[in-house]
Amino acid sequence: MDTIVLQEPGRFEMTRRDDLPSTPPVGHALVRVHRVGICGTDWHAYRGKQPFFTYPRVLGHELGVEVVAVNDPSSSLKPGDRCAVEPYLNCGQCIACRRGKGNCCVNLQVLGVHRDGEMQQYIIVPTDKLLPSAKLSLEQLALVETLGIGCHAAARGQVQRGEKVLVIGAGPIGLSVLPFLSADGGELIVADVSEPRLEFCRKTAGVRHTIDARSDIIPALKDLTDGDLPTLVIDATGNSASMTKTFDYVAAGGRIVFVGLFQGDVTFNDPNFHRREVTLLASRNALPDDFRRIIKLVEDGKIDTQPWITHRAGYRELLDVFPKWLEPDANVLKAMVSFGGE
Ligand SMILES: [Zn+2]
Numbered sequence: 001m002d003t004i005v006l007q008e009p010g011r012f013e014m015t016r017r018d019d020l021p022s023t024p025p026v027g028h029a030l031v032r033v034h035r036v037g038i039c040g041t042d043w044h045a046y047r048g049k050q051p052f053f054t055y056p057r058v059l060g061h062e063l064g065v066e067v068v069a070v071n072d073p074s075s076s077l078k079p080g081d082r083c084a085v086e087p088y089l090n091c092g093q094c095i096a097c098r099r100g101k102g103n104c105c106v107n108l109q110v111l112g113v114h115r116d117g118e119m120q121q122y123i124i125v126p127t128d129k130l131l132p133s134a135k136l137s138l139e140q141l142a143l144v145e146t147l148g149i150g151c152h153a154a155a156r157g158q159v160q161r162g163e164k165v166l167v168i169g170a171g172p173i174g175l176s177v178l179p180f181l182s183a184d185g186g187e188l189i190v191a192d193v194s195e196p197r198l199e200f201c202r203k204t205a206g207v208r209h210t211i212d213a214r215s216d217i218i219p220a221l222k223d224l225t226d227g228d229l230p231t232l233v234i235d236a237t238g239n240s241a242s243m244t245k246t247f248d249y250v251a252a253g254g255r256i257v258f259v260g261l262f263q264g265d266v267t268f269n270d271p272n273f274h275r276r277e278v279t280l281l282a283s284r285n286a287l288p289d290d291f292r293r294i295i296k297l298v299e300d301g302k303i304d305t306q307p308w309i310t311h312r313a314g315y316r317e318l319l320d321v322f323p324k325w326l327e328p329d330a331n332v333l334k335a336m337v338s339f340g341g342e
């Protein structure tokens, strides 16, 4: 089967691998990969900027697959089922796993990051990481993991109906949070330094209030919240300066969720933090319940996936198009690689 290997930063190679058993081990399924979504992790790996990343590596952790063979008597999956894949392989033993938080497992292995992922025609995955849907298209299935990041961040924030929520950063992560905040009745305010991105939020994500973050946003935030400031602030920038400022944007008694991340320290003024009794939360990956919720919302037409996919390519073209997708003026929101299937 064809496999795309990132041999080192900036160099993909198409290889053939024939080491996959046709009968999967117990508890696993052999699946045909149809669609692979590309995200920030893949860009960083290609550029050599993904921390703790080792090469060579097969990328890909956002996928739409079809079951070929199942070796698991306890699973109801059958050949032909189409599935999204939860790419977070957790140990099941550690303190996080024992408490139902496999998303932040101490020994977490993410497909396409810590071990080889899905830029190949077939893979073997544990059956409990496959989430079937008879209704979603292969592309929609490959979008589920992306949306999972946002779904989990929104769940961490526990938004209340009618609550004013500020989302900072309208890139793919910020956009992935919005539909879940809306579904829970949050009143959205989005801040970003890019006017085209804010326009995208207003036109396609149903966001009423956007703020240009190139200058101080506090006056606009006060205007939109009767002087109170938002009680939930979600930072999706992964920018240290932005994350530091969230402590000034949140209302007394409010919550901050960091979903974007960067390699470094965030510092804040303790009296400012204490006076407001702020709750600070991190959000990492997503949980199986997040995946199930997304599939249901997309099946019910409550999330429109149409605007998400801006670029497409067949896997044989990937070596040529990948560097082009990296150009800022390519304006890639989500690029989707096809490994076959309609
Ligand atoms: Zn991703």
Ligand SMILES: [Zn+2]
Binding pocket: 090, 091, 092, 093, 094, 095, 096, 097, 098, 102, 105, 106, 107, 108
């Ligand atoms: Zn664990």
